[in-house]
Amino acid sequence: MSTIVIEGCAIATVDDERREIADGHLVIEDQRLVAVGEGPAASDHTNKAIRRIDAAGKLATPGLINCHHHLYQWATRGYATDATLFEWLVALYPVWQHIDDAVVAAAARAGLASLARSGCTTTTDHHYIFPRHAGDLLGVEIDAARAIGMRFHPCRGAMDLGKSAGGLPPDDVVEDRDAILTACAEAIDRHHDPEPGARVRIALAPTSPFSVTGELMSETAELARARGVRLHTHLAETDDEERFCLERFGVRPLQYLDDLGWLGDDVWLAHCVHLNEDETVRMGAAGTGVAHCPTSNGRLGAGIAPVPSLLAAGAPVGLGVDGAASNECGELVDELRAAMVLARVARGPRALSARQALEMATRHGARCLGREDELGHLSVGALADVALWNLDEVGFAGIADPIAALAFGPTRPVDTLVVGGEVVVEDAELRTADPVTLAAELRRESGRMALAAPGT
Ligand code: ZN
Numbered sequence: 001m002s003t004i005v006i007e008g009c010a011i012a013t014v015d016d017e018r019r020e021i022a023d024g025h026l027v028i029e030d031q032r033l034v035a036v037g038e039g040p041a042a043s044d045h046t047n048k049a050i051r052r053i054d055a056a057g058k059l060a061t062p063g064l065i066n067c068h069h070h071l072y073q074w075a076t077r078g079y080a081t082d083a084t085l086f087e088w089l090v091a092l093y094p095v096w097q098h099i100d101d102a103v104v105a106a107a108a109r110a111g112l113a114s115l116a117r118s119g120c121t122t123t124t125d126h127h128y129i130f131p132r133h134a135g136d137l138l139g140v141e142i143d144a145a146r147a148i149g150m151r152f153h154p155c156r157g158a159m160d161l162g163k164s165a166g167g168l169p170p171d172d173v174v175e176d177r178d179a180i181l182t183a184c185a186e187a188i189d190r191h192h193d194p195e196p197g198a199r200v201r202i203a204l205a206p207t208s209p210f211s212v213t214g215e216l217m218s219e220t221a222e223l224a225r226a227r228g229v230r231l232h233t234h235l236a237e238t239d240d241e242e243r244f245c246l247e248r249f250g251v252r253p254l255q256y257l258d259d260l261g262w263l264g265d266d267v268w269l270a271h272c273v274h275l276n277e278d279e280t281v282r283m284g285a286a287g288t289g290v291a292h293c294p295t296s297n298g299r300l301g302a303g304i305a306p307v308p309s310l311l312a313a314g315a316p317v318g319l320g321v322d323g324a325a326s327n328e329c330g331e332l333v334d335e336l337r338a339a340m341v342l343a344r345v346a347r348g349p350r351a352l353s354a355r356q357a358l359e360m361a362t363r364h365g366a367r368c369l370g371r372e373d374e375l376g377h378l379s380v381g382a383l384a385d386v387a388l389w390n391l392d393e394v395g396f397a398g399i400a401d402p403i404a405a406l407a408f409g410p411t412r413p414v415d416t417l418v419v420g421g422e423v424v425v426e427d428a429e430l431r432t433a434d435p436v437t438l439a440a441e442l443r444r445e446s447g448r449m450a451l452a453a454p455g456t
Contacts, residue, residue: 003048004028004421005041009055009388010402013378014062014362018355020403026060028384031197031420036378051423057392058415059402061358062378063121063385064332065365068232068270068291068320071125071141072099074107075446077328085238085300085326086168092325093169098452101135106445108144110438111330115321116148116424118331119414121385122365122375123150124291124320126232126270128157128207129173130183138187142200149424149432151198151385153369155205155232156187160216166248168210177216180206181223188227196374197383197420203369205232209256210244217260230266230370232291233257236279237271238302254279263288268368270320272310273303280306284313289368292360294338295329296322304346307339311356318365319357333414336361336407354407388416390428 004027011021013036027035027045035045046052080091108125115123125141138154145152161167162174175183184204192202204224206212217233224231236242236253245253254275257263263282268289275283283290292305310317319339321330336357343352366376374383391405395412399405417425424432 001029002050002421003045004051004053004384004418005046005049006053006055006060006386006388007040009058009060011036011060011378012358012403014359015377015379026378026386028386028418028421031384033378033380033382033384036380053388053416055388055416057390059389059391059406060378061119061387061389061406062362062376063387063417063419064119064361065318065369065376066115066120066123066320066332067268067289067318067365067368068293068322069111069123069125069330070127070323070325071108071111072096072104072127072129072137073323073325074111074330074442075099075103075449076325077446079325083300084240085302086240088300088326089168093173095449096129097131097170097173098449099129099131099134099137101137101140103445103449104137105140105144106438106441108141109148109433110442111324112144112148112150113430113433113435113438114330115332116150116417117413117428117430118333119387119389119417120332121151121387121417121419122153122369122371124153124155124203124232124369126155126157126205126207128159128205130175131173138191142191145200147433149419149422151419153201153203154191155203156184157205157207158184158216158220159207159211161211161213165213174211177213177219180216181219184220184223185227188229192227192229194228199420201229201369203230203232208234208237208241209249209253210241214260217262221261225266230268231262232268233262233270235269235272236274237297238300239274242274252279254282258282266370268316268318270322271297271302271305273297273305275306275310277306277309280309280313280315283310283315287315289316289318289364291320291368292317292339293320293322293327294335294342296327298338298342299327304342307343308347308351316364316367317360318368319361331411332361333406334411340407354404357407358403384418384421386416386418387414390415
């Protein structure tokens with residue numbers, strides 16, 4: 001049994017009582033927390049510790065949970081930087097058509113490394129482009145998460161509504177519905193781990209109302225429920241999408257989703273920017289989660305999600321960085337500040353607090369992924385996914401409230417990151433991969449993508 005003792009730090013437990021400890025300890029045995037409390041750890045723990053971390057001047061929080069991402073987009077950043085979502089997608093589909101397993105592997109490693117350095121211990125990914133002969137794209141992403149040391153919930157995404165059938169994507173990037181459902185079942189068979197402490201869990205995720213048929217949405221929901229996996233998609237991101245749903249289906253996006261059997265507590269939805277007050281209440285009543293992606297929404301000018309209303313309605317609202325092609329970075333801790341700033345621009349200074357933003361990035365994220373029993377809080381018995389933030393430097397000096405310092409203060413890489421008892425970041429440096437090598441691989445693959453799609 002391996003024991004790690006962390007002492008001398010402030011702790012934001014985000015546990016059931018929302019305990020905050022000014023000077024406390026955490027003890028990890030194997031992959032779980034066995035003690036969280038005030039002052040130094042008990043001697044029966046310290047005596048058998050293989051590692052003691054003096055965390056004076058640091059803040060411990062639960063590892064952050066990223067609820068929405070498209071890792072492959074790390075290879076296609078910087079395109080269509082002043083475009084709406086639909087314009088941006090139309091510009092990028094022809095580029096994405098050329099992805100293959102080497103591109104996805106390099107992009108995933110870079111994206112996961114950036115997430116780890118920003119305090120993220122668990123991430124999802126929504127991958128929905130599967131060109132023929134591109135290789136095992138889901139497999140290389142899962143290998144990348146294993147190599148970086150991150151807990152991973154990849155979503156097998158899909159598109160089956162091409163332009164000729166009234167959808168947005170070109171016909172040559174969509175797949176056949178039966179092939180998609182077969183691939184979804186295979187992904188579950190090969191990779192999904194339903195056991196406590198799982199490192200990899202699969203979700204199913206047709207992409208969006210404007211790129212997927214209603215039949216695929218319904219049949220995917222049936223498959224997911226038969227197999228006990230969760231459902232994810234994009235919803236209500238832009239005015240254009242709302243217009244598309246009203247014109248094609250005669251209803252707003254949320255009603256469309258409800259009609260297809262998609263409102264439930266086993267579903268979480270990216271964005272939900274354009275929901276009215278009634279719709280936020282329906283989300284809360286159904287227990288359907290939201291992946292709020294404030295920087296991406298700002299970058300694409302999509303609008304401001306009604307986060308305070310969703311939280312008041314009882315909906316889980318996690319945070320997401322979204323794909324790095326609509327947010328040229330992917331550092332999750334930055335989204336705490338972005339969420340607060342957007343909410344306050346829309347609704348004033350009490351719209352969203354630093355503690356609420358931290359709760360979204362931890363507990364709410366765990367609820368979105370169905371892991372609230374063992375992730376998103378520092379409690380005895382929870383998985384030992386811990387972020388330690390160094391607040392003992394000039395950028396934070398004099399900020400008395402460590403949670404406000406983290407949420408409002410300058411961005412710094414996490415000091416120490418532990419995932420299931422394994423140290424992934426130490427002294428603000430990634431220990432599982434060399435960032436210089438990752439950058440070189442990403443540069444090479446991004447260049448190859450740009451050459452493959454001239455004129456874009
Ligand atoms: Zn997205």
